[in-house]
Amino acid sequence: MAVGALVTRPGQVQYGELLLGAGTPYRWRGITGWEELPSLDSGTVPRSDAHGGFPGALLAQARTIGLDGLVIRAPRASVGAVVAALNAGTVPVEDERPFVAWLDERGPLLAYARATRRAVPATLGYRLGTITGGALEFVATDPRRYEVAERTVSATLPASEPGLSWPLVWPLSFGAPGSTGGMTAANIGDASTHAVIEFRGPVTGPSVTNVDTGDVLEYDIPLAVGDLLAVDTRAGTVVLNGTASRIYTATSRSVPEQTFTLPPGTTNLIFRAAPGSSDPAASATVRYRSAYW
Numbered sequence: 001m002a003v004g005a006l007v008t009r010p011g012q013v014q015y016g017e018l019l020l021g022a023g024t025p026y027r028w029r030g031i032t033g034w035e036e037l038p039s040l041d042s043g044t045v046p047r048s049d050a051h052g053g054f055p056g057a058l059l060a061q062a063r064t065i066g067l068d069g070l071v072i073r074a075p076r077a078s079v080g081a082v083v084a085a086l087n088a089g090t091v092p093v094e095d096e097r098p099f100v101a102w103l104d105e106r107g108p109l110l111a112y113a114r115a116t117r118r119a120v121p122a123t124l125g126y127r128l129g130t131i132t133g134g135a136l137e138f139v140a141t142d143p144r145r146y147e148v149a150e151r152t153v154s155a156t157l158p159a160s161e162p163g164l165s166w167p168l169v170w171p172l173s174f175g176a177p178g179s180t181g182g183m184t185a186a187n188i189g190d191a192s193t194h195a196v197i198e199f200r201g202p203v204t205g206p207s208v209t210n211v212d213t214g215d216v217l218e219y220d221i222p223l224a225v226g227d228l229l230a231v232d233t234r235a236g237t238v239v240l241n242g243t244a245s246r247i248y249t250a251t252s253r254s255v256p257e258q259t260f261t262l263p264p265g266t267t268n269l270i271f272r273a274a275p276g277s278s279d280p281a282a283s284a285t286v287r288y289r290s291a292y293w
Contacts (some may be wrong), residue, residue, distance in 0.1 A: 007019070008023075009022060010103060010105075013028070013031070013099070015113070018089030027070070028068065028069055028136075031065065031101065032065070033063055033066055035103075038064075042056060043056025060293075063143035067135065069135075070133075070134030071131065074129050083120055086118075087120075090136060091115070093115075095114075096114050097114065098112060109145040111143075114138065118134075119133075144292065144293065145293075146291050146292070147289050151186070151290070152285055155269075155283065156179045156280055157273055158181040158278075159278070182271075183286060185286055185288060186290075187291065190264050191264065192263045192291065195262055196230060196231065196233070196287045197217065197233065197285070197286050198231075200227070202224055202227075202282055203222075204274045204277040205221070205273050206219055206272075207273065208270070208271055208272075208286070211269065217257065218251045219254070220250075228241055233261065234258065236257045238250065
């Protein structure tokens with residue numbers, strides 16, 4: 001199932017494959033921790049010889065999201081099944097699941113979270129098919145929120161234009177434009193985002209450079225036809241063909257993978273390779289989502 005595929009209108013939340021909110025048996029009165037800034041750890045230190053301090057980095061903590069005032073309504077004969085479906089959808093899990101919330105005209109946003117608290121009061125209304133005063137809590141270790149649709153930009157290695165064909169024929173044709181190896185990634189959010197960069201062979205020594213900052217990711221490795229080297233800049237991993245770690249192939253020019261981010265706005269990138277590696281079938285693809293605080 002595609003991420004957020006069940007969310008179709010404002011007032012809905014999807015966690016994994018569980019849909020909550022408008023049009024479901026599970027209604028909620030409020031959501032907390034979604035539009036608020038997450039708690040911040042500050043690296044600011046006091047000045048020793050003056051008022052105030054030296055500003056340091058602000059690092060966001062995990063985001064805690066709450067669905068409060070949960071109301072469950074179902075026919076008396078099936079209330080147990082409805083509660084069981086809620087329980088099954090919010091069990092403790094090891095890996096985070098997509099959490100998609102749609103509140104207003106801006107559309108849905110995505111986080112990755114785990115359910116950490118569930119309260120379903122077993123009061124008199126339970127037997128009547130109406131349960132009130134429930135609550136759910138989720139924790140997202142990555143506090144950023146993302147657009148649901150993933151963006152991709154791709155490039156092949158630089159190639160010169162073929163130029164004029166002889167004998168000359170009017171109108172003049174210079175042939176198809178050559179590749180520059182350039183890519184432009186647009187992050188329309190207000191937070192820096194990480195990307196997954198995929199190098200496909202045949203290529204030797206593939207690299208991607210952020211033209212705006214000079215940051216480089218470069219790997220001393222030959223990739224054959226069909227090989228895929230995936231660099232996950234958030235996880236800090238470099239994996240060949242989905243199984244084998246190749247992070248040790250990073251060259252001395254490479255920055256740490258987790259520091260290679262796309263800030264809000266547009267970022268200009270270029271795909272390059274080792275001298276002599278110029279096969280037009282080689283490519284680099286950057287996959288990412290715009291991010292929001």
